[in-house]
Amino acid sequence: MIRKSVCLMLAKHSFFSAVSNRPVQLLMGLIFLLLLYANISSYTQYRQQITTRNYYRELVRNHWEEMPDKHPHRMAHYGYIAFRSIDPLSLFDRGIDTYAGNAIFLEAHKQNTVNFSEAGLSTGLLRFGEITQSMVLQLLVPLLLFFIGFGAIAADRENGTLKMLFSQGTSWKELLLGKCLGLWLLAMVFLLVGMFLLVGTSLSIPELEMNTDWWIRGIGLLLLYSVYFWIIAAITTWVSAISKSAKLSLVSLIGIWLLMGIILPRAIQSGASWVFPAPSKIHFDSMVEQELIKKGDSHDPNDPYYKALKDSVLRAHNVSSIEELPFNYSGFQMKEGERISTELYNQQMAVLLDIYKKQNNLSRVAGWVNPFMPIRLCSMSFSGTDFSSYVRFQTEAENYRYRLAQQMNDWQIQYISNKKPAPGEKGPAISRDFWKAFPAFAYPSTNWKQGLQEAGYPLLMLLAWFLFSVWLLIFRSQKLNAL
Amino acid sequence: MWKLCIKNFVRTSVAQVGISAVLIAGIISLLIGRQHLVKQQEAVKQTTIAQNEHIKRNKEFFSSELGLLFYYLKFSLVNELDPINGLSIGQRDVNPSIQSVTIRNLENQRYDTDLYNPAVLHAGNLDLSFVLLYLFPLLIIASCYTVLSADKEAGTWNMTRVQARKPAALIWKSLVIRMGFVFSVFFLLIGLAFVLLPLSINYRFLLFVGTGMAYLLFWFGLCAFIISLNKNSSTNAILLLGCWILLAIILPAGVNNYLTNRYPVPEALSTMVEQREAYHEKWDMEKTPTLKAFYKVYPDYEKYGYPQESFSWLWYYAMQHMGDEESKVHTESFMSKLAKREAVARSISFFIPTLHTQHQFNTLAKAGLENHLLFLKETANFHESVRKKVYPLIFENKQVDEVDWQALAVRKVEQNNQPDWLHVFLPFLVFILMLFGVSLKRMHSMA
Numbered sequence: 001m002i003r004k005s006v007c008l009m010l011a012k013h014s015f016f017s018a019v020s021n022r023p024v025q026l027l028m029g030l031i032f033l034l035l036l037y038a039n040i041s042s043y044t045q046y047r048q049q050i051t052t053r054n055y056y057r058e059l060v061r062n063h064w065e066e067m068p069d070k071h072p073h074r075m076a077h078y079g080y081i082a083f084r085s086i087d088p089l090s091l092f093d094r095g096i097d098t099y100a101g102n103a104i105f106l107e108a109h110k111q112n113t114v115n116f117s118e119a120g121l122s123t124g125l126l127r128f129g130e131i132t133q134s135m136v137l138q139l140l141v142p143l144l145l146f147f148i149g150f151g152a153i154a155a156d157r158e159n160g161t162l163k164m165l166f167s168q169g170t171s172w173k174e175l176l177l178g179k180c181l182g183l184w185l186l187a188m189v190f191l192l193v194g195m196f197l198l199v200g201t202s203l204s205i206p207e208l209e210m211n212t213d214w215w216i217r218g219i220g221l222l223l224l225y226s227v228y229f230w231i232i233a234a235i236t237t238w239v240s241a242i243s244k245s246a247k248l249s250l251v252s253l254i255g256i257w258l259l260m261g262i263i264l265p266r267a268i269q270s271g272a273s274w275v276f277p278a279p280s281k282i283h284f285d286s287m288v289e290q291e292l293i294k295k296g297d298s299h300d301p302n303d304p305y306y307k308a309l310k311d312s313v314l315r316a317h318n319v320s321s322i323e324e325l326p327f328n329y330s331g332f333q334m335k336e337g338e339r340i341s342t343e344l345y346n347q348q349m350a351v352l353l354d355i356y357k358k359q360n361n362l363s364r365v366a367g368w369v370n371p372f373m374p375i376r377l378c379s380m381s382f383s384g385t386d387f388s389s390y391v392r393f394q395t396e397a398e399n400y401r402y403r404l405a406q407q408m409n410d411w412q413i414q415y416i417s418n419k420k421p422a423p424g425e426k427g428p429a430i431s432r433d434f435w436k437a438f439p440a441f442a443y444p445s446t447n448w449k450q451g452l453q454e455a456g457y458p459l460l461m462l463l464a465w466f467l468f469s470v471w472l473l474i475f476r477s478q479k480l481n482a483l
Numbered sequence: 484m485w486k487l488c489i490k491n492f493v494r495t496s497v498a499q500v501g502i503s504a505v506l507i508a509g510i511i512s513l514l515i516g517r518q519h520l521v522k523q524q525e526a527v528k529q530t531t532i533a534q535n536e537h538i539k540r541n542k543e544f545f546s547s548e549l550g551l552l553f554y555y556l557k558f559s560l561v562n563e564l565d566p567i568n569g570l571s572i573g574q575r576d577v578n579p580s581i582q583s584v585t586i587r588n589l590e591n592q593r594y595d596t597d598l599y600n601p602a603v604l605h606a607g608n609l610d611l612s613f614v615l616l617y618l619f620p621l622l623i624i625a626s627c628y629t630v631l632s633a634d635k636e637a638g639t640w641n642m643t644r645v646q647a648r649k650p651a652a653l654i655w656k657s658l659v660i661r662m663g664f665v666f667s668v669f670f671l672l673i674g675l676a677f678v679l680l681p682l683s684i685n686y687r688f689l690l691f692v693g694t695g696m697a698y699l700l701f702w703f704g705l706c707a708f709i710i711s712l713n714k715n716s717s718t719n720a721i722l723l724l725g726c727w728i729l730l731a732i733i734l735p736a737g738v739n740n741y742l743t744n745r746y747p748v749p750e751a752l753s754t755m756v757e758q759r760e761a762y763h764e765k766w767d768m769e770k771t772p773t774l775k776a777f778y779k780v781y782p783d784y785e786k787y788g789y790p791q792e793s794f795s796w797l798w799y800y801a802m803q804h805m806g807d808e809e810s811k812v813h814t815e816s817f818m819s820k821l822a823k824r825e826a827v828a829r830s831i832s833f834f835i836p837t838l839h840t841q842h843q844f845n846t847l848a849k850a851g852l853e854n855h856l857l858f859l860k861e862t863a864n865f866h867e868s869v870r871k872k873v874y875p876l877i878f879e880n881k882q883v884d885e886v887d888w889q890a891l892a893v894r895k896v897e898q899n900n901q902p903d904w905l906h907v908f909l910p911f912l913v914f915i916l917m918l919f920g921v922s923l924k925r926m927h928s929m930a
Contacts, residue, residue: 034733041740045747052749056756063760068767078763081755099577099601103752105591105759115594116751118743119577119604121821123828123852124845125742125838127573127607128735135736143728147721247717254724258621262732266613267508269606274515280526281598282581286533293540300544356600363606387602427793 002173002474010170010178015185018148027144031136031190038133039197042091043205050207053083053102061440069429071416073334076408079107082397082441084114087384088208089217092198093134095385098126100393106401106441108338108408111345113281114394133194134379137225138372139261141190142232145183146253149236152179154246172477180230180237180473187229195222216448217382224382224459227466228375234469235371241480260372265363272362278355284348291344298337309336323418331412338405346398353391360387367461374465377458384446388454396443407438488660492626501622502668508618509672512611513679516569519610520680523564523580530559530581531893538888546883550796553873557583560865562858563897565849567691569680571612573850577604582862586873588806589866590758590814593859594751611672612844615695616837620702620727623665627706628719630657636716651926654710662703669695686901691847693904697911698840704918711925730837738831738838746824750817757813762806770798777801780808781871787878797878804870818856825852833910843907854898861896 018024060081067075082104090097101114119126129135153175156162165175198218202208236253243249279287296305313332314320322329367373380386416428452459492498538556545552562580579597607613631654634640644650673692676682709722765773771789774797778785787797807814832838845851872890875881 037737037740041744044744045740048744048747048749052747052752056752059756063756067763070767074763074766078759081759083752096601096605099599099604101596103755105755113596113598115596116748116755117577117596117601120574120596121748121751121824121852122574122739123742123825124573124841124850125735125739125828128739128837128841129607129732130743131733131736131740139732140728250717250720254720262617263508266607267511267609269603270515270609271511273600273603274518277518277522278598278600280522281579281596282526282529282533282583284598286529289537297544352598356602359600360602363602387600390601421793425793 002171002177006170006174007178007181010175011181011185014152014179014182018182018186021148024144024148027147028190031140031144032193034131034136034140035133035190035194035197038131038136039091039201042094042132043201046086046091047205047207049086049102050205053086054207056081056103057083057440064438064440065436067432067435069432071427071429072408072411072434073108073331075435076108076405079105080400080404080441081105082393082400084390084393085443085445087389087446088202088210088214089221089383090385091201091208092132092218092221093379093383093385094130094132095134095380095383096387096390097385098122098130100390104394104397106397106404108334108405109341111342111349111398111401114397133198134383137191137194138228138375138379141187141229142261142372143257145187145229145232145236146250146257148186149179149183149233150240150250150253151246152183152237153241154243154249155240158246172480173474176237176241176473176477179240180233183233183236184230187233188226191222191225191229213447217384217451220382220448220451221379224375224378224462227462231371231462231465231469234473238469238472241477260370264366264370265373265376268363268366269359272359275362276355276358278352278359284352288341288345288348291348292341295340295344298333306333306336309333325418327413328416328418330418331409331416335406335409335413338402338409342398342402349398356387364457367458368464371465374458374462378455378462381455381458382448382451384451386454388450389446392446393443397441400441404438485656485660488656492657492660492664495626497625498664501625502664505614505618505622505668506671508609509611509614509668510675512609512614513569513672513676515608516572516610516676517679519572519576519608520564520566520569523568523575526581527561527564530561530583534559534583534893542883548796549873549881549883549886550799550877552883553586553877555585557585558865558869558891559583559893560862561893561895562854562861563849563895565687565847566680566682567687567848568850569682570610570676570691571844571848571850572608572610573612573845573848574852574855575848575850576608578855578858582858582865584862584866584869586800586803586866586870588758588762588803589863590754590807590810593862593866594755611676612841612848614672615669615698615844616840617731619665619669619699620731622668623661623699623702623706624720624723624727626661626665627658627703627710628723629716630654630661630706631710632714632716632719651923651929654926658703658707658710662699665699665703666696669699687847690902690904690907691844694840694843694847694907694911697908697915698836700915701836701911701918704915704922707922707926708918711922711929713925713929730835734835735838735841738828738835742824742828746820746827748817748820750813750820754810754813754817757810758806761809762802765802765805773801773805774798776805776808780804781874784874784878800870800874800877818859821852821856825856828852836911836914839910843902846902849898857898858896865894865896 019028064078064080067078070078084100084102086097098118101117101120103116104114105112153162156165195218202210202214235256239252239256240246240249243252297303298306300306310322310329310333313325313329314322317325319325363373364377367377377386381388411430411434415430421427534557541552541555545555560582562582564575564580568575577596577599579595582593582595584592631640634643643653647653682688705726706723709719712722714722770791774789790797828838829842832842842851846853869891872887876886
């Protein structure tokens, strides 16, 4: 039997006694300031990046469309530059955005790297982390809760008020739930202030569109963090209840924070890349090259694969030389070459991504023992700044590159003559009208369904932690000692 | 007395758990550092093999036309690795240590990154620099926050104070014992590093060890200062932890946000766009102006004249080079922006010991932004030297066997600018002297 009124009274009491405490007010003020700073700095960075990126995206497109009549293969080498789009919710959680490349040059025959990540251009300082709203909410607010709540029950036990409370008919369940609720309410103040700041910041950015999807994901984040803060509040209350003294409770909670919040996430991810080592670029490139040579080298005029291809094409058309073919043979050969090299590249890429996923999985699984982990992953997925959203960009860019190269090859096959131009004659070309017909690079931003899907597993862990915390407070409380 | 104090400290759970935790983390960090070094060294080894094979294979196909052969050939430059990099990985996980470039335009190649998992970078490396920067201070805090206050809370301090001739000396004795243990752990890890990594004792390495020691001393100074405030254990713990959070998390992150906002680098994208335009537009222009512009940069080649046939390698490489020349403004502004970031970070770091330590570690490990910028510059020099060796051969239609392949082998850049030790230690010295001085005075007046 849990009396609601008693719980609420206890919650109210612990909430107000905390906020009327001078040092707590000071710390709360500091966290509000950090939330504000996080928003201001996200605002500045987002605007800088979005305006630069939009500007160059448009410039690249205009240049593309303004290209004069050309040989399609020239155009395939002119290529395209794709820019990674920035999710509006990266204002809240920058996730891996800072570490991911921002622009990639797409051309025929060659898969380039995504370059110019903020991390690559940074001084080593970045490795200390960044101040973002998600960082303040994930790390600093829990620490404050620990500081406020370590004595929630342990101090009452030390000064004897606990016995008094029980003698007045309060039960352990009511006490734990009430205290936990009080702490949770305090954390919710930060969350709500943070969310208001986020909405305000987003409203003040004209380039940012707050559509339904934004609101759904935003509210999703609000709910996720509410659950997270409940878990943190419950851990605080529980540790305070089982500790012999307030001091011991403080030391345990700080230990938990350091271990789970700071050390383990880094140690596990770092350890994961040790357990599942990934190849370096030079290694990766030479693996792709080896595979390619095995299959056939289009550069080699005597390569058996391409020789056989040529012979079969000539035979099928019943002609004896390339010049007699009704289409452009070199375009045809490049199309085949592009197909094969892309296929092999994608195979190696899949292997590489698989290694990365294995590395990431290890820290994901750690969420079962680390209550700080699930929210990190959920938050990134909902903000569209997780690993999968980066891979999505990479994949979309590579697909676009392939389409571009093959479109140019098709046009070459169709419209370019097999005969080499005589000296002094202008080289073959196709009309510039074709360029406009090839669409610009664009890909849809993360929507809430993808966010939810990606967050699925960590979400499950978050819920498990929630249920566990409720169970702890309600069903394990009989075992506690009032003295 | 010493013996008793040592025994007292060793018996605490903080000493046992804390020291073993830091030791384990330290050993793991060394293994991770070793793996990083091995991976990089393997890559360097592979580079030489791959380059030779690559040249051999392409020579078979394109030996009749040097212009075409060199269109494909890649030449590698290695940014020499210092074994200290195994102790502080720094930016070497995101920035490549090897650049492979063709003689085509440079700006399209030199910013290529290595392959990496962004989630790993996001979590950060567990290298020795992390253990030193984050974990050692925690060990120091955990072992020092009860010095004096615990005795007071247990009621034994008054008794001790009366019996001791110099009560303040007792506090210092406790601190010195803790220093002894922490420094032993530190040197044990450095010793292990010697076993696990190919380190050698030189100026840079000594500076690394010195920086680490100075950083640890700084934290002891801070602890001494907090102890001298004469508060209870919980307050000490909260104050020290507050300092740690401020110094290791909030301030560095705040400074980083500031730097990113204050010095944005849109030039990265403008360089990328400009060089591509500048090169490709030449295909649709008269050949003479392009060649003229090319000869303006390299007057020696003017003797090759102005060929007007529809395609010549001379014209082709002139076009390629013009991509670099015409985007130069953007490149220079890009580089100077990054140099500015580095310079400002350095000046700010003088006032924040954690930042200063990290910065020094990265510099000594040749893994900071400064090193990367130098490597980018060296890549440009390397690219030019290869081009100058190859251009005349191509333009004069030489044969493959006339190429001096030895001269085009993989090259290494060594950056051996020695950091000034005064710059490294001065900020520490100021902090350490101040903290210990103030606490010494306070403790003596207090006792």
